[in-house]
Amino acid sequence: MAQEDVFKKIVSHCKEYGFVFPSSDIYDGLGAVYDYGQNGVELKNNIKQYWWKSMVLLHENIVGLDAAIFMHPTVWKASGHVDAFNDPLIDNRDSKKRYRADVLIEEQIAKYEEKIDKEVAKAAKRFGDNFDEAQFRATNGRVLEAQAKRDALHQRYSDAMNAMDLDELKQIILDEEIVCPISGTRNWTDVRQFNLMFKTEVGSTAEGASTIYLRPETAQGIFVNYLNVQKTGRMKLPFGIAQIGKAFRNEIVARQFIFRMREFEQMEMQFFVKPGTELDWFKSWKQTRLAWHQALGFGNENYRFHDHEKLAHYANAASDIEFRLPFGFKEIEGIHSRTNYDLSQHAKFSGRKIEYFDPETNESYTPYVIETSIGVDRMFLSVMCHSYEEEKLDNGETRVVLRLPAALAPVKLAILPLVKKDGLPEKAHEILNDLKFHFNCKYEEKDSIGKRYRRQDAIGTPYCITVDHDTLKDNCVTLRDRDTMKQERVPIDSLCSLLEDKVSLTSLLKKIQ
Numbered sequence: 001m002a003q004e005d006v007f008k009k010i011v012s013h014c015k016e017y018g019f020v021f022p023s024s025d026i027y028d029g030l031g032a033v034y035d036y037g038q039n040g041v042e043l044k045n046n047i048k049q050y051w052w053k054s055m056v057l058l059h060e061n062i063v064g065l066d067a068a069i070f071m072h073p074t075v076w077k078a079s080g081h082v083d084a085f086n087d088p089l090i091d092n093r094d095s096k097k098r099y100r101a102d103v104l105i106e107e108q109i110a111k112y113e114e115k116i117d118k119e120v121a122k123a124a125k126r127f128g129d130n131f132d133e134a135q136f137r138a139t140n141g142r143v144l145e146a147q148a149k150r151d152a153l154h155q156r157y158s159d160a161m162n163a164m165d166l167d168e169l170k171q172i173i174l175d176e177e178i179v180c181p182i183s184g185t186r187n188w189t190d191v192r193q194f195n196l197m198f199k200t201e202v203g204s205t206a207e208g209a210s211t212i213y214l215r216p217e218t219a220q221g222i223f224v225n226y227l228n229v230q231k232t233g234r235m236k237l238p239f240g241i242a243q244i245g246k247a248f249r250n251e252i253v254a255r256q257f258i259f260r261m262r263e264f265e266q267m268e269m270q271f272f273v274k275p276g277t278e279l280d281w282f283k284s285w286k287q288t289r290l291a292w293h294q295a296l297g298f299g300n301e302n303y304r305f306h307d308h309e310k311l312a313h314y315a316n317a318a319s320d321i322e323f324r325l326p327f328g329f330k331e332i333e334g335i336h337s338r339t340n341y342d343l344s345q346h347a348k349f350s351g352r353k354i355e356y357f358d359p360e361t362n363e364s365y366t367p368y369v370i371e372t373s374i375g376v377d378r379m380f381l382s383v384m385c386h387s388y389e390e391e392k393l394d395n396g397e398t399r400v401v402l403r404l405p406a407a408l409a410p411v412k413l414a415i416l417p418l419v420k421k422d423g424l425p426e427k428a429h430e431i432l433n434d435l436k437f438h439f440n441c442k443y444e445e446k447d448s449i450g451k452r453y454r455r456q457d458a459i460g461t462p463y464c465i466t467v468d469h470d471t472l473k474d475n476c477v478t479l480r481d482r483d484t485m486k487q488e489r490v491p492i493d494s495l496c497s498l499l500e501d502k503v504s505l506t507s508l509l510k511k512i513q
Contacts, residue, residue, distance in 0.1 A: 007326040008387050011257050013177045013400070017459050019384070032262045036369050039459050042410035044265075047379050048244055050505055051267045054292055055242040058513060062240035062269065063233055067221025068247060073212050075220050076197065078340065078349035080313060084214060086193040088169055093187040094179035099180075101169045102109070103351060105157045107178050107239065110328055112116055112150035118435060119143050145256045161310045166191040186481050196249045206316060209489060212383050216246035221245070223342045226367075227354060230272075237367060238281065239270040241259060244376070256327060258377045265376035272367040274358070275340065281370045282317050282337040288512075289333055290321060295511040296405050298386045304329060314341035323382045332382050333374040339367040383408060387460060402460030403483055407508040411461045415424065418468040428467040431477070431492060432493035438496055439503060457482055462503060465495070 014020040018037035023028035028293050036044055055062050088101040119142050124131045137143055153176065160168040170191045171257050198214040215221070222241045229241055244267045251262050258264075273281050286305065294300055306329075308318035317337040322329040343366050347354040355364045387402045406412070415432050417424035425445060432443050442461065444452050449466060456464050466478040471492075479490045479498075490498060501507055 003326040006388075007257075007385070009390075010326070010385055013388060013402075013458070014040070014257075014384065032260070034258050034261065034377075039410040041381070042367055043404070043408060043460075044376060044380055046408040046505070047383065048265075048376060050508060051241065051292075051374065052244065053505060053509055054512060055240070055269050058509060059240065061235070061238060062242055062271075063229060063235070065222055065225055065229065065241050065243045066245065067218065067225060067243060069215055069248075070202070070212055071215060071220065071224070073210065074349055075224060075346070076213050076216075079220050080345070081197060081213075082195075085197055086195050088164075088166060088191045088205065088415070089194045090170065090173065090191045091189040092183055093189060094185045095180050095183035097180060097182050101166075101173060102157075102161060104178050105153070105169070105176070107459070108178055109150060109154055110286040112146050112153070114328075115146045116143050116150070117330065119146070131164070158309045166193070176244055184395065196251065198248050198250055199318075216249050217247050217373075218243050218245045218266045218268050219270060219373070220342070222268070222383040223346055226272070226343060227352070230356065236272040237358065238271060238277075242267075242269040243266075258381050259325075259330065261377060266373060267376055267379075268371065270338075271370040271372070272356070273370060275365060275368050278337045278339070278370060279317060282319075285370050286319055286321075286335050289335060289374075291512050293321060293323070295406075295508060296383070298323075298382075301346035302386070303477075306331070312336070314338050317335055325382060325385050330378070330379045335374065336371045336373070338369040338371050340368050340409050341368065342369060355466045380391065389393070399454055399457055401457040401482065404462070405508065406462040406503040408507045409460045409462050410440065411442045411456070411459060412463065412503040413441045413443055413451070414456045414461050414464040415443050416464055416466050417445050418447060418449060418466055421471060423472060424467050424469070427471055431465070431495070435496060439499065453480065453485075463499060465490075 015022075015037075017039060019040035021035045021037055023033040023035050024030050025035075029428050040227075047171055048112060049383075052064070056064050082255075085207040087210055089098055090101045090104070091098050092340065116137075119140065120133060120136060123136050123140070124133065153172070156172055159165075160172065167190075170188060173188060174186065177186060180188075185410075197216050199211055200214065202210055202212050222243055230239075235241075244265065246263060247266050248263055251260055256435070271281060271285065290303060290305070293303055302324040306322050308320070315336050319335050321333040321335070322333040323332045343354045344364050346352075347366070354366065356367050357364045383404065384402070387404045389401050389403055391399050393399060402409075404410075413434075415428050415437060417428040428443060428445075432441055435441050442456075444455070446452070453464060462480070462482045464482075466480065466482040466487075471477055474489075475493070476489045476491050477495070478487050479495075480487045
């Protein structure tokens with residue numbers, strides 16, 4: 001099945017099973033805005049808890065913060081967002097659709113890479129165990145030709161982005177004969193810059209209202225609170241401040257479901273360090289964050305680093321963690337060495353002295369910052385995409401199953417009475433009332449037990465227990481595993497301890513400790 005078709009099925013599954021709905025759905029939705037349903041909000045909260053505890057619980061020198069969405073407008077002047085927070089956009093005159101010029105070119109680069117990968121895959125299949133991939137890549141004519149085109153385009157694109165040469169970006173699109181996906185034509189306008197911040201007004205009267213912005217990132221809330229946290233927490237370098245919160249960007253080219261939205265949620269941690277040590281910390285946090293992702297068990301081959309060649313004006317190093325989604329490797333987390341730019345800018349614009357007194361060296365200086373920033377919604381999408389599977393069973397049937405990491409699953413345990421009589425529902429509720437203090441449990445009695453299993457498979461419930469007539473005699477239940485579908489009889493008294501180690505966040509956190 002084509003990856004595009006797989007992605008469409010995942011999007012449909014998200015709505016059908018209460019994970020993600022189009023916002024304002026009864027009014028035909030609002031572009032690039034989504035609501036999380038009853039199962040989606042549980043999965044999303046579990047992802048956030050996994051991140052929060054990995055930061056604040058496992059690190060003695062990282063604390064939390066929850067800054068307001070509205071901030072003084074000068075914050076965004078100081079950060080550079082008012083003047084420089086732009087995307088290069090291009091329109092197709094025939095389809096009337098607007099695209100990000102950089103994304104169009106990056107997709108063209110990816111096509112060359114896909115062509116190379118296909119050649120390698122065909123050769124690997126042909127030669128089997130005797131296949132030498134490195135030698136094939138270095139000697140095969142078709143691979144070398146595609147690689148040369150890819151490298152030349154990448155260099156040209158990198159030079160244009162670093163110089164922010166809008167004319168060159170358009171010329172690249174024309175030279176590469178990139179067409180509009182809708183119209184199929186190359187009738188492009190010039191490339192223009194577009195500021196992504198949402199504006200609003202605050203004030204009691206229209207005449208006295210002041211322009212403010214919905215924050216386009218959560219990081220600035222941490223920077224303007226650096227002194228407050230450092231002094232009240234008596235924090236010593238190195239230390240970090242973590243925050244989870246909403247951000248807003250007027251994305252013109254919002255697409256690919258929840259991958260790029262106008263209202264989204266970020267999990268960010270700013271780690272303050274002594275100048276001169278930032279690149280060592282940058283390397284350290286790259287590995288720490290990659291380990292956090294890999295602990296979920298999605299396969300190390302599905303992750304890769306992408307080091308930035310075009311750096312933001314505030315950074316001296318930057319790298320993305322990319323994950324293999326149905327539409328290619330895409331960024332889900334960024335790690336940046338932001339130097340002392342942000343704190344210095346806020347010191348300049350506020351007139352406040354924002355420094356750290358180092359008792360060991362008896363000197364004051366502005367700390368450097370390492371940032372780790374992950375999109376909650378993109379992380380959610382990566383989890384859903386990797387977990388979704390249509391599995392062929394031995395009996396010829398197909399079941400749809402979400403193989404979610406047990407610690408992230410919305411429902412940990414489904415409690416199912418075999419029939420709706422003979423005291424089985426009462427016994428099932430008795431078990432539910434005991435276990436609900438430990439896990440998010442779901443009680444269900446409608447339809448056959450097989451159909452109920454399938455519904456729980458589809459929402460990713462790792463375990464089901466069936467209460468049958470023997471339960472009333474031996475005080476045991478049948479425990480069913482989602483992934484293997486194996487069943488075993490288990491005493492009711494041992495359920496809590498048995499499941500705790502399998503479905504708790506603690507078991508996941510121990511992998512990265």
